[in-house]
Amino acid sequence: xMKELTVGIDIGGTNTKFGMVxxxxxxxxxGNLQTTAYTEFQDFFDxxxxxxRNGLKTIPSDFxxxxxxxxxxxxxxxxxxxxxxxxxxxxxxxxxxxxxxNEFNVPCILTNDANAAAVGEMIYGNAKQMKDFVVITLGxxxxxxFVCGGVLLNGHHGIAGEVGHTSVNPTGRYCNCGKRGCxxxxxxxxxxxRTVYKLxxxxxxxxxxxxxxxxxxxxxxxxxxxxxxxxVAKEAFEYTGRILGMKLAETxxxxxxxxxxxxxxxxxxxxxxxxxxxxxxxxxxxxxxxxKIKILPSALxxxxxxxxxxxxxxxxxxxxxxxxxx
Amino acid sequence: xMKELTVGIDIGGTNTKFGMVxxxxxxxxxGNLQTTAYTEFQDFFDxxxxxxRNGLKTIPSDFxxxxxxxxxxxxxxxxxxxxxxxxxxxxxxxxxxxxxxNEFNVPCILTNDANAAAVGEMIYGNAKQMKDFVVITLGxxxxxxFVCGGVLLNGHHGIAGEVGHTSVNPTGRYCNCGKRGCxxxxxxxxxxxRTVYKLxxxxxxxxxxxxxxxxxxxxxxxxxxxxxxxxVAKEAFEYTGRILGMKLAETxxxxxxxxxxxxxxxxxxxxxxxxxxxxxxxxxxxxxxxxKIKILPSALxxxxxxxxxxxxxxxxxxxxxxxxxx
Numbered sequence: 001x002m003k004e005l006t007v008g009i010d011i012g013g014t015n016t017k018f019g020m021v022x023x024x025x026x027x028x029x030x031g032n033l034q035t036t037a038y039t040e041f042q043d044f045f046d047x048x049x050x051x052x053r054n055g056l057k058t059i060p061s062d063f064x065x066x067x068x069x070x071x072x073x074x075x076x077x078x079x080x081x082x083x084x085x086x087x088x089x090x091x092x093x094x095x096x097x098x099x100x101x102n103e104f105n106v107p108c109i110l111t112n113d114a115n116a117a118a119v120g121e122m123i124y125g126n127a128k129q130m131k132d133f134v135v136i137t138l139g140x141x142x143x144x145x146f147v148c149g150g151v152l153l154n155g156h157h158g159i160a161g162e163v164g165h166t167s168v169n170p171t172g173r174y175c176n177c178g179k180r181g182c183x184x185x186x187x188x189x190x191x192x193x194r195t196v197y198k199l200x201x202x203x204x205x206x207x208x209x210x211x212x213x214x215x216x217x218x219x220x221x222x223x224x225x226x227x228x229x230x231x232v233a234k235e236a237f238e239y240t241g242r243i244l245g246m247k248l249a250e251t252x253x254x255x256x257x258x259x260x261x262x263x264x265x266x267x268x269x270x271x272x273x274x275x276x277x278x279x280x281x282x283x284x285x286x287x288x289x290x291x292k293i294k295i296l297p298s299a300l301x302x303x304x305x306x307x308x309x310x311x312x313x314x315x316x317x318x319x320x321x322x323x324x325x326x
Numbered sequence: 327x328m329k330e331l332t333v334g335i336d337i338g339g340t341n342t343k344f345g346m347v348x349x350x351x352x353x354x355x356x357g358n359l360q361t362t363a364y365t366e367f368q369d370f371f372d373x374x375x376x377x378x379r380n381g382l383k384t385i386p387s388d389f390x391x392x393x394x395x396x397x398x399x400x401x402x403x404x405x406x407x408x409x410x411x412x413x414x415x416x417x418x419x420x421x422x423x424x425x426x427x428n429e430f431n432v433p434c435i436l437t438n439d440a441n442a443a444a445v446g447e448m449i450y451g452n453a454k455q456m457k458d459f460v461v462i463t464l465g466x467x468x469x470x471x472f473v474c475g476g477v478l479l480n481g482h483h484g485i486a487g488e489v490g491h492t493s494v495n496p497t498g499r500y501c502n503c504g505k506r507g508c509x510x511x512x513x514x515x516x517x518x519x520r521t522v523y524k525l526x527x528x529x530x531x532x533x534x535x536x537x538x539x540x541x542x543x544x545x546x547x548x549x550x551x552x553x554x555x556x557x558v559a560k561e562a563f564e565y566t567g568r569i570l571g572m573k574l575a576e577t578x579x580x581x582x583x584x585x586x587x588x589x590x591x592x593x594x595x596x597x598x599x600x601x602x603x604x605x606x607x608x609x610x611x612x613x614x615x616x617x618k619i620k621i622l623p624s625a626l627x628x629x630x631x632x633x634x635x636x637x638x639x640x641x642x643x644x645x646x647x648x649x650x651x652x
Contacts, residue, residue: 084614130482131482132481132482133482146580146581148474148479148481148486149477149479149480151474151475151477153474153475153581153582154475154582155458155474155581155582155583156456156457156458156459156582156583156584157582157584157615157618158582159582159614159615160474160580160581160582161579161580161582162579162580162582162612162614162615163579163580165579165612166576166579166580167572167575167576167610170572170610177612177613177614178613179610179612179613182612246493246496249493250492250493250576251580253487253488253489253491253492254472254486254487254488254489254492254577254580254581255472255479255481255486255580255581256479256480256481256482256483256484256485256486256487256488257481257482258482258483284493284496284505286488286491286503286505286508287503287504287505288410288485288488288503289483289485289488292483
């Protein structure tokens with residue numbers, strides 16, 4: 001009997017990762033492509049198709065590719081297009097689902113990367129038994145994916161879950177989206193860097209981070225410094241967790257989740273980020289909800305996570321189809 | 327052939343309204359009971375059952391009662407209980423669904439009043455063709471009900487949609503929930519009264535509202551004054567709409583609705599409230615969403631609206647059942 005596999009593709013601004021994944025979440029093949037190396041979208045697409053065909057050749061022949069899942073910023077679930085992505089050099093509408101479907105003749109599901117992470121958590125991760133949860137992805141920006149009643153929340157226009165663009169301070173930090181004071185300008189890999197630089201500017205405390213340029217600074221350095229007791233680095237995590245906790249308290253009263261999963265670089269800092277986030281969420285929560293909502297780490301924290309998230313879209317698609325037919 | 331009707335009950339802190347409604351939303355009978363007149367919950371329940379039986383006797387005999395829907399603050403859809411309501415004198419857990427089911431031997435669906443309003447809008451109102459929308463009820467407080475993908479969002483604990491308790495200002499007005507600065511302390515019938523009193527305190531402008539006590543002041547008086555050009559009343563609406571618009575911009579990026587319906591006393595002020603709400607929502611919205619989200623009046627604005635909302639829960643229940651069986 002043939003075994004099923006799905007292809008997962010994560011198109012990032014810098015790198016595109018792809019792989020072949022079985023139903024249990026084992027990654028059978030993994031590869032990547034430099035997104036920025038292609039001036040023309042068609043050249044990128046052709047190279048990706050070529051790389052996928054090479055990858056599929058390495059898979060044992062008792063596996064059959066049943067579908068392709070793609071996660072990408074500004075990916076629209078309904079249209080299958082990447083629409084006006086700010087992180088890619090190719091502008092306008094990129095009809096990715098349609099193009100892959102023509103090429104491989106299997107269902108192709110596209111959504112934004114945070115939604116893919118939420119479905120991945122449900123199919124392979126810590127949310128297997130859950131029907132109502134949120135995944136917050138902490139990367140360059142802050143993404144979010146909502147599962148409500150066991151179903152990914154897509155919204156009317158296919159762009160639900162942009163919690164990174166709720167407001168912390170209308171006159172605060174400039175955001176890539178064009179607004180000011182968005183949550184992701186405070187809570188993300190970039191956000192905590194900005195906070196470190198603000199603290200270094202305002203305070204006199206010595207810090208090992210004073211020797212590192214903004215361009216060179218990253219979340220791991222801040223985490224390591226905090227773990228060594230660096231007062232600025234510790235305060236940066238406290239500040240980040242306070243803002244995240246305050247805003248999660250607002251997300252909770254919208255959709256009443258069982259749990260909120262934190263995913264990505266910042267979430268790997270463990271207690272440094274989880275403790276202040278939980279404390280400030282509870283303090284700001286409507287009393288009716290207090291003590292009810294879990295804040296948990298994502299189970300998908302390795303390099304293959306974006307591939308798993310993307311590939312899971314296909315399993316989710318087939319499970320919904322089964323429901324429709326049944 | 328028998329025609330179907332449903333019973334709708336809206337349990338408010340002061341009054342309980344009930345009625346019998348056909349599938350098209352025609353109210354065949356309507357009655358009410360003073361909620362505050364009963365010291366014991368059992369006495370209230372018995373009186374309500376008695377009143378319902380009397381009402382049902384007046385309905386033509388070709389109608390059959392197929393179910394009972396109940397809207398009530400702190401009504402939990404999953405348990406069928408009213409749980410720790412702050413607006414009722416009976417404390418703890420009130421197993422209302424169960425009690426009605428025993429009495430009338432038909433399905434009995436309970437949810438909070440704002441969720442009932444959302445289902446009512448979908449079954450009888452302006453959201454008949456919509457799958458993703460929000461209803462904001464502006465009464466003594468601010469309630470909200472979310473429909474996502476055609477399904478009422480209940481959440482994990484059955485208490486989703488408490489947007490009235492998102493934060494406008496953590497050191498702001500005291501809220502009944504125990505927190506400070508919740509949205510409903512600014513945007514509700516009570517909220518706009520508090521705003522009028524704040525404006526009267528801070529400013530010197532003459533206003534016809536200076537002659538009215540806080541206890542006597544109501545939304546209609548503020549609306550009428552604003553329509554007559556009263557500067558304080560007009561500013562109170564502008565301020566209310568600004569805060570509502572700012573916070574709706576945050577709700578929009580969570581669930582990406584097609585429309586947000588405003589329901590209840592404040593929404594009857596028309597342009598006075600809609601214009602600033604729309605303007606400030608657009609100004610605060612993540613650019614991706616701008617110009618995409620409609621702010622509309624609810625179609626269910628008459629006295630029977632809470633009864634319609636509650637009764638619609640039963641039709642919604644049967645439609646979901648049909649899907650399960652099909």
